[in-house]
Amino acid sequence: MKICVFGAGAIGGYMGAKLAQAGAEVSLVARGPHLAAMKARGLRLIEEETGTDETVPVRVAEDAAELGEQDYVIVTLKAHSVPPVVGKMQPLIGEGTTIVSGVNGVPWWYFHKIGGPLEGTRLASVDPGDAQWTGFGPDRVLGCVVYPAAEVIEPGVVRHIEGNRFSLGEPDGSKSERATRLSQALAAAGLKAPVRPKLRDEIWVKLWGNLSFNPISALTHATLDVLCTDPGTRGVARAMMLEAQVIAEKLGVKFPIDVDRRIEGGAAVGAHRTSMLQDLDLGRPMEIDALVGSVQELGRITGTPTPAIDTVLALVSLRARVAGLY
Ligand SMILES: NC(=O)C1=CN([C@@H]2O[C@H](COP(=O)(O)OP(=O)(O)OC[C@H]3O[C@@H](n4cnc5c(N)ncnc54)[C@H](OP(=O)(O)O)[C@@H]3O)[C@@H](O)[C@H]2O)C=CC1
Ligand SMILES: CC(C)(CO)C(=O)C(=O)O
Known part of the structure; x- marks a missing residue:
């Protein structure tokens, strides 16, 4: 079973190293100094939870054409990096290839096989010009929610902080063979990969x-523990979440917890600087469209007012534009 992890930075590097350690036939697509370091020395994975530090030999490439057709292509790029590389990924994709979308935010395939009047709706915020919808085809997609926290601390070195769950789910909720096979391969690599019937929830x-949390942290530079407990920012997060809840419930989602419990969960993570704050500090493009703009778009689609989301989106977009990152 051939697996390619496309965009093997923090999350893809973690997953790729675990699969390689377990003997899977896995290759990683990366670029720049990180690629050069992995080619020269292998991928060093430091796992804080277990205290392990191991350098894993990995097959890496910049050009997908070197790797050929795959059974699974696991996309772990930042959301905004995917549409521009759909063309470059084509050599990896054959008749039976499954594309796993391991990207945060509202996935571009959200309305595929959802049923009802919105079936097939495309999302401009996450898939401008329908690049993924037409270039991958939604039938190839297996959804994935990524829970681990990891970072590339220097080229060729990934630090895994916590978490090992990659929930998988078919757009139609079925327990397909392709989902089960990937789940088994990830489990053999020591990762949790349950196949969920309701991944959208x-x-x-x-x-x-x-x-x-992400845009509020980028605007305030506060860590999660602070922004989730400060009464002002907690109120802003709560208002945004409640608007999102109305949208999601109109789309059939059932939340197993309430917003206050979710905010408490954020606070419990501790003095974490969200990925959006890290991107701002490091001068990297920020995932604003996938995490915030997409929910605003869903608000428009479902006829739901989103005043708090609109306000924070306007502020964080301008913050990013002023920094040249959006
Ligand atoms: N890191 C985390 O803890 C978590 C991340 N996520 C989500 O997972 C996804 C991936 O995040 P993360 O792993 O942090 O991101 P990273 O930036 O660490 O990894 C993406 C990698 O893809 C590389 N890349 C970008 N474009 C190309 C290209 N055209 N060809 C080859 N390589 C390319 C990047 O290189 P370069 O650096 O040169 O741009 C980078 O190494 C995001 O959606 C994120 O929100 C979800 C949960 C936690
Ligand atoms: C902050 C957290 C843990 C949840 O919003 C996260 O996923 C991120 O940093 O991007």
């Missing part, structure tokens, strides 16, 4: 946090 619980 899980997408929204994760998205609640990214939608609100």
